[in-house]
Amino acid sequence: MDRSPNTHPRRREDLRENPLPDGVLLYSPPQMRAYYLNASAYAVWELCNGTRSAQQIAEELARDVGCSAEDILSDVTSTIVRLHEEGLLLNEPEDAQGGGTGA
């Protein structure tokens, strides 16, 4: 996974979202695998639509919480890396069908 703030991560579209008071439980029916994202990780995952860079995601979230993008960019980037490691983001650009290994 490229850690550059210029990558454009894209979330998997095949995951079912089950909201919880403290985050979201994502479920992959074909893999029969569940993933828990806390509210912060879910906010990042939701913005990963393949058009926003990590920098832009950090800017959007920073606007929402009233801080500077620089303050949260490193957290956003490490969250994206972790989401990718867990198989919740698509590989770019060759993987357009979803997948990943999950946790």
Next chain:
Amino acid sequence: MPDPGLEFLVEVCGCRACVSADSESTLRFLQDVLRPMICPHGRPADANIQVSSEPGGFALAVNAPAPIRTAAASLLELRHEVLIRLMELRPDILWLHAGGAEIDGSAVLACGPWGSGKSSLTTALCGMGWRYLSDDIVGIEPHSAFAVPFPIAPLVRLPNANSSAKRRVILTSQQVCRAPVPIRALVFVTHSCGAQVALSQCQPGHAALKLLQSCMNFAHHGERAVQRICSLVKDVPAYDLSFEDPIPAAQAIAGLCERS
């Protein structure tokens, strides 16, 4: 055909199974395991579980819900196989690897892997006047999200920390809860030597993941299990509990229920 004297009936959430064996020792073993679930002969059984001794172990023939023949190499495996077949009588129920005890019409479920202290905690609660649902398997009803009892005879660790040996606990009929009850709290238990009782809140997301890991028929339910468990953890408070001595741990659970 087994000797009609070598069989008994058990009831699992409204379904009846006739368990038979071709030897008295095997039948006695199964009766000991299933004693709190044994019911009087009356209406016909919904399923028959026939156990026969074979070289190297046992063979099981089950006629419902689907005909199955399977084998078990030891009494421990036989116990496991029979419990699986009994759970399969109600596939609509979400079966969890959990203990449970009820007081004042609602239950606390103790979830955790083998050796985590579910049995010790559950039987300690029963010693304080709670009624027993199970020490190993509890179901979740499909529509009400009530806890479904599966009262196999409880086994607790002998008071030697280095031993995995267990002894059977005898319960009176009045100490056993047989009807589904609402769930008051979920407790994820960890037995650790030398640990003081530590009870803390478990966030819903972590509770959901732990319950999914405890789900014994997840493959059957798939996404429905996820939805039902998410719904459960939204409504029911969850806690992590670590302990060595089950008595103060049970007292902590009772105190929690008195406060809530």
